[in-house]
Amino acid sequence: MLASADAVLICCPEYAHGVPGSFKNALDWIVSSGELTDKRVAVVMASASGAEQARAALVPTLKVMGANLVFAGSLVLAPRFLAEDDTISDPRTAEVVGEALAALAGREA
Numbered sequence: 001m002l003a004s005a006d007a008v009l010i011c012c013p014e015y016a017h018g019v020p021g022s023f024k025n026a027l028d029w030i031v032s033s034g035e036l037t038d039k040r041v042a043v044v045m046a047s048a049s050g051a052e053q054a055r056a057a058l059v060p061t062l063k064v065m066g067a068n069l070v071f072a073g074s075l076v077l078a079p080r081f082l083a084e085d086d087t088i089s090d091p092r093t094a095e096v097v098g099e100a101l102a103a104l105a106g107r108e109a
Contacts, residue, residue: 002030007040007104008067013077014047014054019061027061037066042100046077071103 002008012023030036041062045051051074059072073096081090088094 002035005039009100009104010041010043012045012054014045014051017053018057019054031065034066036062038068040070040104041067042071042104043069044096044100045074048076048078050074050076071100073100
């Protein structure tokens, strides 16, 4: 299924200033498959502290896997940024997600 995707959006939480072990393990399972080689990939990492460390840890892994990294952002994500219907109510959070989706589509936000 990953091989047939036109692009990949990775949204992942930061865990202990890094990528959760289960997510890294999933990447390890596909690392030699070539499924991410030249594939457009956008990354949005989230945590209460901003997720910069997790983003910094994940980007080199994706690059070594051959991903065409078109966006790598991080943001503070808190329940208060979501409306009751689970839509994004925080303008900055919506902006980051919009930028990631625009980059995947091959256009600027």
